[in-house]
Amino acid sequence: MQTDLNYYETxxxxxxxxxxxxxxxxxxxxxxKTVPVLEYAFISSQPYGYxxxxxxxxxxxxxxTISASEVAARHGELWTEFFSKAHACLRASSxxxxxxxxxxxxxxxxxxxxxxxxTEYQHFAADSNxxxxxxxxNKRA
Numbered sequence: 001m002q003t004d005l006n007y008y009e010t011x012x013x014x015x016x017x018x019x020x021x022x023x024x025x026x027x028x029x030x031x032x033k034t035v036p037v038l039e040y041a042f043i044s045s046q047p048y049g050y051x052x053x054x055x056x057x058x059x060x061x062x063x064x065t066i067s068a069s070e071v072a073a074r075h076g077e078l079w080t081e082f083f084s085k086a087h088a089c090l091r092a093s094s095x096x097x098x099x100x101x102x103x104x105x106x107x108x109x110x111x112x113x114x115x116x117x118x119t120e121y122q123h124f125a126a127d128s129n130x131x132x133x134x135x136x137x138n139k140r141a
Contacts (some may be wrong), residue, residue, distance in 0.1 A: 005052060005053050005056075005083070005087075005089065006051045006052045006053055006105070006109035007052060007089075007109060007131070007133075008105055008107060008108070008109050009105065009106065009107050009129065009130050009131060010104075010105040010130055011102060011103070011104050011124040011125060011130045011131070011132055012090060012091055012102060012103040012104075012105075012133045012134070013096070013102055013132065013133070013134050013135065014096050014097070014100055014102060014116050014134075014135055015096060015097045015098075015134065015135040015136060015137050015138060016134065016137060018096070018097060018098060018100055018116070018135070018138070019098060020099065020100040020116075021100070021116065021117065022100055022115055022117040023101050023113075023114070023115025023116055023117065023118070024099045024100055025040060025099075026039075026040050026094065026099055033062070033063070034094075035059055035063070035093075035094065036093065036094040036095055036098075038058075038059045038062050038063065039055060039059055039093055039094075039095055040095060040099075040101070040113070042055055042058050042059065043055065043103075044113065047112035047113075048106055048110040048111065048112050049110065050110065051108075051109040051110055051111065052089060052090055052105070052109065052111060053083070056082075056087055057078075057079060057082055057083075060082055061078070066078065090103050090111070091133055091134075091135050091136050092135070092136050093135070095113055097136060097138050098138065100115055100117075101113040101114065101115060101116070102114045102115075102116060102121045102124060102125065104120075104124050
C-alpha cells in the first residue's frame with residue numbers, strides 16, 4: 001500500500017539561503033533538460049494540473065528512456081516501481097532552493113509556482129490557513 005506523498009493546502013517558501021531575489025526560469029545545461037527545467041515546464045504549463053506525486057513521476061518519465069507507448073501500456077506498474085523507492089519532496093526542489101519560486105499546493109494537492117517577488121507569493125506566505133514550510137537550505141547553517 002502506497003503512502004500519500006502529496007501536500008494539501010500548503011505553501012513552500014524559498015530557502016533562507018536562496019541566492020536570488022526574484023524568480024528565475026531554469027535553463028537547460030549542455031543542451032539537456034535538468035530536473036528543475038522539467039519541474040518548471042510541467043508546473044508553468046499546467047498550474048494546479050499535477051500533484052507532487054504526478055509531477056515527480058512525469059519528470060522521471062521525461063528523463064528516462066521509457067517511450068510514451070510503454071508508459072501508456074504499463075502506467076500502473078511503472079508508477080508502483082517508481083514509488084517503491086524514496087524520493088525527495090518539493091521542499092528539496094531547486095525551484096525553491098535556488099531559482100526563487102514558492103510552491104503552492106491547493107486543497108486537492110495540485111501544485112503551482114510563484115516567483116518570490118510576486119504579490120501571489122506574498123499572499124500565500126502570509127496566509128495562516130496554509131501549512132507554511134520552507135525549502136531546504138542549500139548549505140548547512
